[in-house]
Amino acid sequence: MVPRLQARLVFIVAPAGAGKSTLISRLEPTLGRTSVVSAATAHRDPDRLQSAIEDAAADGAETVAVDDIGCVAGTPAERTLERMAGSAWRMPRLVLASRLPLPSSVVHAAAERSTTITAPELGLRIDEISSLFAEVAGSPLGLRCASRVAQETAGWPVLVELLARRARRVDPDAVESMVESDLASDFAAGxxxxxxxxxxxxxxxxxxxxxxxxxxxxxxxxxxxxxxxxxxxxxxxxxxxxxxxxxxxxxxxxxxxxxxxxxxxxxxxxxxxxxxxxRRPAMSPTPADPAHAPERPPAL
Missing domain, CATH: 1.10.10 (Arc Repressor Mutant, subunit A)
Incomplete structure (x- = not known):
């Protein structure tokens, strides 16, 4: 993925929890100094969106990343985004992340200068899953269990983190059996x-x-x-x-x-x-087991 991130304009399009914000937070070692703009409803105003991006670029950043840019789709600010995509070669590298497909006008304006990264490319690798468990739950997963997590969840960061947070509640020796039980259930419904x-x-x-x-x-x-x-x-x-x-x-x-x-x-x-x-039948969690008590999902 790293060579593709070198494009002057990068689109990251994936659903909530797929790892867009995680990737943005890790851009700096690869792409140099990075300024992040978190798009909000206020940025549906064209002037505010343009000012936010230009201010980030003026700060000496080599890369400007705009997270959740999909919230301006279908608003007057979309035209501003289209102009910026069309002139991205005069700006620092621009990274646009969205839960929904970006407007076709923006994609077409970028032409061949852009690259698009989607959910399947954002999944955590087996070694990253094991490391995340070590960081969050204090106990790394073995190769077999980490492989199963990758297979069942496609490595989606928010789902892996949810499993790891639940694993903090049990003894380290019971982590992998708890993970196996969770994977057979609808543990990530929220x-x-x-x-x-x-x-x-x-x-x-x-x-x-x-x-x-x-x-x-x-x-x-x-x-x-x-x-x-x-x-x-x-x-x-x-x-x-x-x-x-x-x-x-x-x-x-x-x-x-x-x-x-x-x-x-x-x-x-x-x-x-x-x-x-x-289809494998889902296993209902046992209410008496503290490992299966309700858990607030990680922030998306």
Missing amino acids: CLETALEALPRDLRRALERTSELPRLDFAACARVLGASGAGRLLGAFDSGSVMHEVVLGHRVVPPVLRRHLGECRTLAGRPAGPSAAN
């Missing part, structure tokens, strides 16, 4: 709902209907959603706004999200997807 709630309702429904497919290619999705629905869903995957991972070149829904969507279907009384018979 975090996943935060990401899903940002999606248009039809996209969420399409994701529910196709999440059991062994791979999310056009032909398989079209059999469930029709050609138009499949194209819209796959476009959302490719834009980075829907949680997924790429395994052996194929898009798939990570098991942790697949289980959660299955629970949602069950609660709503909707029929399961085409491969529901192969």
